[in-house]
Amino acid sequence: MHILLFGATGMIGQGVLQASLADSGVTRVTAVSRTSTGRTHGKLREVVTPDVTALAAHESTLAGAHACFFCLGVSSAGMTEARYAALTHDLTLAVAHALVRVNPAMTFVYVSGVGTDATERGRTMWARVKGRTENALLALFPSAYMFRPGFVEALAGTTSRTPLYRVLYAVGRPIIPLLRRLFPTQVLAADQIGRAMLSVARHGYEKRVLEPPDIVRAAAR
Secondary structure: OEEEEEOOOOHHHHHHHHHHHHOOOOOEEEEEEOOOOOOOOOOEEEEEOOOOOOOHHHHHHHOOOOEEEEOOOOOOOOOOHHHHHHHHHHHHHHHHHHHHHHOOOOEEEEEOOOOOOOOOOOOOHHHHHHHHHHHHHHHHOOOEEEEOOOEEEOOOOOOOOOHHHHHHHHHHHHHHHHHHHHOOOOEEEHHHHHHHHHHHHHHOOOOOEEOHHHHHHHHOO
């Protein structure tokens, strides 16, 4: 199975990359990002580009992929809705349209978030934008799945690129094991999300929008 991975250098993306490389059924992982992952592995190929939507020159590399795991995202903190939409909805759909031309039957898995507003009319800006993005992807790909994780535990030695999240994780790290015991279907490990994505890419899932308990269930299959 050939996996395309966007956002491999992010907190969730690093976990998804590790799970994909460790999976014996994955023959190749093509990571598309603005910076190198810094990893060397026999299965890993990298497409490093300042503009991840400019994929025309890389179509031969991306062709034949079975699934795309889209883990690229930014925090909405301090952003206008127009700016956040450009970096979330517009960028994601530009990539998706480029990929569907090359791999129309591929499975597309998008990392969204708990609280995403599928009606696109709620009061919370980020939730509306994410909802609009989810709806567009579900309409574009026959096999598309929206992952809505809540609290995510990073791999050891990795951190979020968002300053606020780094502070929150630094403060909360000592109690994460307790939280996992108390809320086993709500606190997800980054590589657990990767295993769930691989499971969905292989076997599908009964729902196209997966909340944290669904992600836990998919990862355990």
